[in-house]
Amino acid sequence: MSSDEVTDVIDPRPARRLDVPFQGFVVDMVSDEVDLGEAGGIVRREYVDHPGAVVVVALNEDGDVLLLRQYRHPVGAFLWEAPAGLLDLDGEDPHVAAARELAEEADMNAASWDVLLDLLPTPGGSNEAVRVYLARDLTPVPDDERHTREAEEADMVVVPVPLEEAAALALAGRLHNAATIAGVLAAAIGRASAWETLRPVDSPWEYRKN
Structure with a gap:
C-alpha cells in the first residue's frame, strides 16, 4: 500500500x-x-x-497566537487554550460559531478565515468532531458590544504568544489541550509553507454530526 x-x-x-x-x-x-x-x-x-466543536487559532499582525487561560474542572487544571466552543445549535454554520467564540472569548473579530485541520480527538470513546480554523486580520470588538463572560470564563486571561514559542511550549509539555496543540503546530507548518496547507471555510466536513 x-x-x-x-x-x-x-x-x-x-x-x-x-x-x-x-x-x-x-x-x-x-x-x-x-x-x-x-x-x-x-x-x-x-x-x-457529542455535538462537536470549533477551535480558532487567531494570529495577530505580529504573528502571535491568542491563548486563553481557563479552568477545566474534569482535569482540575488551568489550561492555556485557543478560543473554542460547542456546536450545540442544530445546523449552525461552524464558521459562524467559530467567529462568535473568537468574539466572546478573545474580544476579537477576524476578516480572514481558513480551515487548518479537522480532528477526532477521542474516536475510541466519543464521536466528537472538531474543526480548527485559522483567523487573521484581527480587529477588537467594540467595548459596547463585548460579551459578558461568566462561570469559568469570568476571569479568563488572553495572552498573545509568538507562534513559534507556542509550538515550542506544546512540544515541551507545557500545553495540554489537544486541539490547541494540533492547531498551533498546524499553523506553524502552514506558515512555513506559505499557507499552502489551508482549506476554504466551506470545505466538506464529513464527520460533523449536525
Whole structure:
C-alpha cells in the first residue's frame, strides 16, 4: 500500500442502539451493539455522543497566537487554550460559531478565515468532531458590544504568544489541550509553507454530526 492510499474513510458497521444510560445537558452516554463482521463478531460499545466543536487559532499582525487561560474542572487544571466552543445549535454554520467564540472569548473579530485541520480527538470513546480554523486580520470588538463572560470564563486571561514559542511550549509539555496543540503546530507548518496547507471555510466536513 502506498502513502497515496492512506486516508480515513467513513464506513460504519451495522449497529443498533441498546441503551442511553446517561443523558446530559451537552453530551449523552450511549451503548450500541455493533456487528464487526466475521473477524470481529458482535460487540457492545459505549461512547460519548457529542455535538462537536470549533477551535480558532487567531494570529495577530505580529504573528502571535491568542491563548486563553481557563479552568477545566474534569482535569482540575488551568489550561492555556485557543478560543473554542460547542456546536450545540442544530445546523449552525461552524464558521459562524467559530467567529462568535473568537468574539466572546478573545474580544476579537477576524476578516480572514481558513480551515487548518479537522480532528477526532477521542474516536475510541466519543464521536466528537472538531474543526480548527485559522483567523487573521484581527480587529477588537467594540467595548459596547463585548460579551459578558461568566462561570469559568469570568476571569479568563488572553495572552498573545509568538507562534513559534507556542509550538515550542506544546512540544515541551507545557500545553495540554489537544486541539490547541494540533492547531498551533498546524499553523506553524502552514506558515512555513506559505499557507499552502489551508482549506476554504466551506470545505466538506464529513464527520460533523449536525
